[in-house]
Amino acid sequence: MSTLKIIRAADYLPxxxxxxxxxxxxxxxxxxxxINLFGDMPDYSNPEFEKLWQEVFDADCxxxxxxxxxxxxxxxxxxxxxxxxxxxxxVMLKARDQGLVVxxx
Numbered sequence: 001m002s003t004l005k006i007i008r009a010a011d012y013l014p015x016x017x018x019x020x021x022x023x024x025x026x027x028x029x030x031x032x033x034x035i036n037l038f039g040d041m042p043d044y045s046n047p048e049f050e051k052l053w054q055e056v057f058d059a060d061c062x063x064x065x066x067x068x069x070x071x072x073x074x075x076x077x078x079x080x081x082x083x084x085x086x087x088x089x090x091v092m093l094k095a096r097d098q099g100l101v102v103x104x105x
Contacts, residue, residue: 006069009089010077012036030085034092037073040101042091048100049091056090064090071097 014032034041042049056064065082068075071093075086083089095101 004072006072006074008074009033009037009083013083030088033083033085034088038092042088042095049095052091052094056087068093
């Protein structure tokens with residue numbers, strides 16, 4: 001029997017900042033999520049990544065959600081809504097499948 005480990009992307013979202021906390025510069029939530037999840041972000045200056053983005057953008061949202069889950073990443077949050085940067089997550093998974101990036105496990 002094969003067991004697939006499912007990663008919940010929502011678990012990799014940065015914790016909300018305390019109001020008035022003036023610590024160092026904070027990345028947007030979607031960028032922080034990608035760094036926390038993959039250790040990298042899509043390189044959209046690369047035409048291959050741009051092509052992958054267009055594929056994900058043109059696809060039906062439900063199909064992308066299902067595909068990501070099949071790849072081991074649940075991109076829905078606790079309210080059953082896609083997490084910030086969900087399309088970028090799909091792009092990174094597609095890039096991994098095509099050998100454009102190596103994703104840490």
